[in-house]
Amino acid sequence: MMNTPKVAVVILNWNGIKFLRDFLPYVLASTWPNLDIVVGDNASTDGSVAFLQGMYPQIRIIENKENYGFTGGYNRVLAQVEADYYILLNSDVEVQPGWIEPVIALMESDDAIAAAAPKILAYHQKTHFEHAGAAGGFIDKFGYPFCRGRIFYEIEEDKGQYDNTCEVFWATGAAMFVKKKYWDEAGGFDESFFAHMEEIDLCWRLKNMGYKVMYCAESTVYHVGGGTLNSENPFKTYLNFRNNLLLLKNNLPAWRAFWVINLRFWMDLLALVRFMMEGKRKDAWAVSRAHQNFVRQLFKSNVKSQKSKVAWGKSQTGMYYRSIVWDFFFGKKHRFTELEVEKVKS
Numbered sequence: 001m002m003n004t005p006k007v008a009v010v011i012l013n014w015n016g017i018k019f020l021r022d023f024l025p026y027v028l029a030s031t032w033p034n035l036d037i038v039v040g041d042n043a044s045t046d047g048s049v050a051f052l053q054g055m056y057p058q059i060r061i062i063e064n065k066e067n068y069g070f071t072g073g074y075n076r077v078l079a080q081v082e083a084d085y086y087i088l089l090n091s092d093v094e095v096q097p098g099w100i101e102p103v104i105a106l107m108e109s110d111d112a113i114a115a116a117a118p119k120i121l122a123y124h125q126k127t128h129f130e131h132a133g134a135a136g137g138f139i140d141k142f143g144y145p146f147c148r149g150r151i152f153y154e155i156e157e158d159k160g161q162y163d164n165t166c167e168v169f170w171a172t173g174a175a176m177f178v179k180k181k182y183w184d185e186a187g188g189f190d191e192s193f194f195a196h197m198e199e200i201d202l203c204w205r206l207k208n209m210g211y212k213v214m215y216c217a218e219s220t221v222y223h224v225g226g227g228t229l230n231s232e233n234p235f236k237t238y239l240n241f242r243n244n245l246l247l248l249k250n251n252l253p254a255w256r257a258f259w260v261i262n263l264r265f266w267m268d269l270l271a272l273v274r275f276m277m278e279g280k281r282k283d284a285w286a287v288s289r290a291h292q293n294f295v296r297q298l299f300k301s302n303v304k305s306q307k308s309k310v311a312w313g314k315s316q317t318g319m320y321y322r323s324i325v326w327d328f329f330f331g332k333k334h335r336f337t338e339l340e341v342e343k344v345k346s
Contacts, residue, residue: 004034005108007100008083011091012073014042017051019091019224024056027089032100036060040077042067070173071189071198078188086183088176088199092224094123095175102218103177106165114182114211115203117171118219121158128157130223133172135162136215137200138336138344140324142260142267143248145170145200147336148215151324154334161337163217169318171213173199175221182211190250192297196236197243204251207316234282241268242290249298265291267325319345 009027013020020039027037038060041049052061062077078086085104089095099118107113120133129135134149134156148168149156171177176199186205189198203213245264248257268287275284322340327333 005084005104006034006036006082007032007085007087007104008036008038008081009087009089010038010040010074010077010081011089012040012042012070012077013044013048013091014067014073015044015046015048016091017044017046017048020048020051023091023094026095028056029097030095030100031097032104035100036081036083038062038077038081040064040073042073069191069194071193071195072191075188075191078183083180086178086180088173088178090174090223092123093175094222096220099219099221103216106214106216107177107179110212112210112212113214114206115171115176115178116214116216117175117177118216118221119162120172120174121220121222122155123222123224126222128155130225131155132174132223132225135217136166136168137170137172137203138318138320139169139200140320140322142264142323142325143244144324145197146324149336151328151334151336156335165217166215167212167317168215169207169213170200170203171215174223182206185209190246193243193246194239196239197247201247201250204247208251213318234286237283238286238290241287242293245290245294246297316345321345
């Protein structure tokens with residue numbers, strides 16, 4: 001098919017031979033006719049590369065010299081991949097044969113759509129949404145991300161309540177579709193993130209540049225989650241708190257970032273105290289280290305950040321103009337359908 005866009009499914013691997021063994025066959029069964037499958041390896045030591053070379057010689061392998069994290073790893077691998085569309089796919093995701101077609105059809109329908117994601121359900125509980133992306137990502141006015149189908153630790157059962165395709169604020173990095181031309185224009189991931197929330201940063205940058213991010217309800221994938229860093233890992237706590245502050249610094253204009261980040265420092269302090277009261281001293285220390293690292297980076301110049309801020313506010317669909325923390329913990333609103341949806345910019 002001469003007019004069929006070239007799509008490259010790109011899986012970034014680091015010591016994930018188990019997931020490659022379990023889930024690569026599903027990716028290979030994809031029915032998109034103009035498809036490349038690429039595995040980028042972040043200097044794995046578990047025999048992943050030898051396994052791929054022996055079992056799947058048809059798959060292209062791009063080897064990084066060291067573990068550059070999710071951000072640096074993908075930036076280096078995608079610089080060597082030619083396609084109209086990239087699909088950044090976690091190695092612990094189970095896909096179905098026709099999973100690509102609906103998302104590409106949606107993105108082809110509007111040149112302003114830069115990125116999109118399918119419905120993300122939990123691999124081990126396929127009736128429920130998965131934490132990483134659920135039915136599309138949103139963000140509140142203080143920078144707290146959440147999803148249709150998942151707010152903080154509350155995970156909803158999929159009963160078809162979010163079966164409408166719509167514009168959102170961010171698409172999950174577990175299964176992110178992105179047009180190559182906009183990936184290049186935005187400059188890819190910000191490598192200072194290393195891992196976690198880098199996809200939100202990229203999507204916010206794209207939206208500030210005037211493009212759209214979509215959720216496609218017609219495609220579903222199943223995500224294991226926590227394959228590299230589980231939720232109990234203090235390093236993940238560190239990355240989440242540090243990167244959330246970087247997210248605000250990168251994408252808000254200075255006047256707005258100043259007061260939001262100041263308020264977030266106090267809100268994070270409450271989280272630190274809560275960790276201490278729960279006996280999670282390593283997590284409490286991780287919050288402290290996150291703040292220290294952020295302050296050290298505060299005045300570093302960032303080309304991607306400056307590009308994002310030039311047209312701030314150009315497309316803010318998916319931003320929730322209330323506090324999701326207040327509404328969840330004090331307002332007892334644990335489902336997206338319970339929120340004041342008129343406060344979600346559309």
